[in-house]
Amino acid sequence: MIQLHNVSLRIGSLQILDNVSLSLEKGKVGAILGPSGAGKSTILKLILGLWQPDEGCVTIDGLDICHLPENELLPIRRKMGMIFQGNALFDSLNVRENVGYFLYEEKKLSEKEIADKVAEVLAFLNLFNIEHMYPDELSGGMKKRVAIARALVFNPEIILYDEPTAGLDPINSKSIRDLIKRVQAKNKATSIVVTHIMNDAIELGNQITLLQEGKIIENGSVRDILNSEHEFVKDFFYEIFKDAEILKKNT
Numbered sequence: 001m002i003q004l005h006n007v008s009l010r011i012g013s014l015q016i017l018d019n020v021s022l023s024l025e026k027g028k029v030g031a032i033l034g035p036s037g038a039g040k041s042t043i044l045k046l047i048l049g050l051w052q053p054d055e056g057c058v059t060i061d062g063l064d065i066c067h068l069p070e071n072e073l074l075p076i077r078r079k080m081g082m083i084f085q086g087n088a089l090f091d092s093l094n095v096r097e098n099v100g101y102f103l104y105e106e107k108k109l110s111e112k113e114i115a116d117k118v119a120e121v122l123a124f125l126n127l128f129n130i131e132h133m134y135p136d137e138l139s140g141g142m143k144k145r146v147a148i149a150r151a152l153v154f155n156p157e158i159i160l161y162d163e164p165t166a167g168l169d170p171i172n173s174k175s176i177r178d179l180i181k182r183v184q185a186k187n188k189a190t191s192i193v194v195t196h197i198m199n200d201a202i203e204l205g206n207q208i209t210l211l212q213e214g215k216i217i218e219n220g221s222v223r224d225i226l227n228s229e230h231e232f233v234k235d236f237f238y239e240i241f242k243d244a245e246i247l248k249k250n251t
């Protein structure tokens with residue numbers, strides 16, 4: 001279970017997060033939806049323990065991770081797979097080396113064991129014959145898949161996706177959403193999908209949190225959000241109301 005308890009964070013004079021409380025049960029997908037600059041990526045950094053809040057705390061399965069020394073944070077972070085918005089692949093490493101990067105770093109497994117593990121994850125993601133390719137040689141959709149593969153090699157209990165479909169065309173976006181659902185069905189991880197795209201939140205989230213200027217303005221099921229009377233929510237979902245198909249399928 002991932003929880004933020006009354007979390008506030010300022011950078012300089014800017015209030016990045018303002019009294020944010022959030023709770024996501026084990027095995028569920030939480031979508032955090034909001035416009036650019038709302039503080040979505042900041043929430044992921046706090047969950048990863050990369051940043052500490054000024055007030056409040058973040059707990060993972062009840063453990064407060066905001067006051068832990070780095071050496072105690074590492075095993076917790078090891079349970080998390082993060083897919084960065086820009087993928088954060090290493091350009092000078094091929095796909096196998098990228099996907100196996102943290103396994104090579106850890107030096108617990110042999111070359112052969114790592115290669116097998118990488119091949120297994122790539123096969124699950126329907127990525128074949130690309131192990132020797134470099135990120136530059138891959139399309140945007142493929143890079144995203146490789147970034148997801150790298151997050152999956154540790155069989156993470158928590159998966160954090162930062163804007164997984166940003167910059168992808170509609171077909172690739174759909175294929176990444178389908179992939180995330182497949183990963184979820186297999187791994188049963190507790191996952192957070194941060195997005196400014198309504199389709200992503202509605203299709204993927206068991207729970208949707210709307211964030212605006214560092215504040216949570218709505219939190220609930222797709223139906224709860226759609227029924228919200230909040231002006232911002234109405235504006236945000238205007239496109240969805242027009243599209244009865246999506247509503248029928250997912251509420």
Ligand SMILES: Nc1ncnc2c1ncn2[C@@H]1O[C@H](COP(=O)(O)OP(=O)(O)O)[C@@H](O)[C@H]1O
Pocket residue numbers: 011016034035036037038039040041042043
């Ligand atoms: N390292 C930083 N230094 C100063 N301001 C930052 C930093 N990172 C993020 N911000 C500011 O915090 C706010 C929230 O950022 P972010 O969490 O990245 O938003 P989102 O992911 O929703 O687009 C923005 O106003 C952004 O400019």
Ligand SMILES: [Mg+2]
Pocket residue numbers: 040041042162
């Ligand atoms: Mg962001």
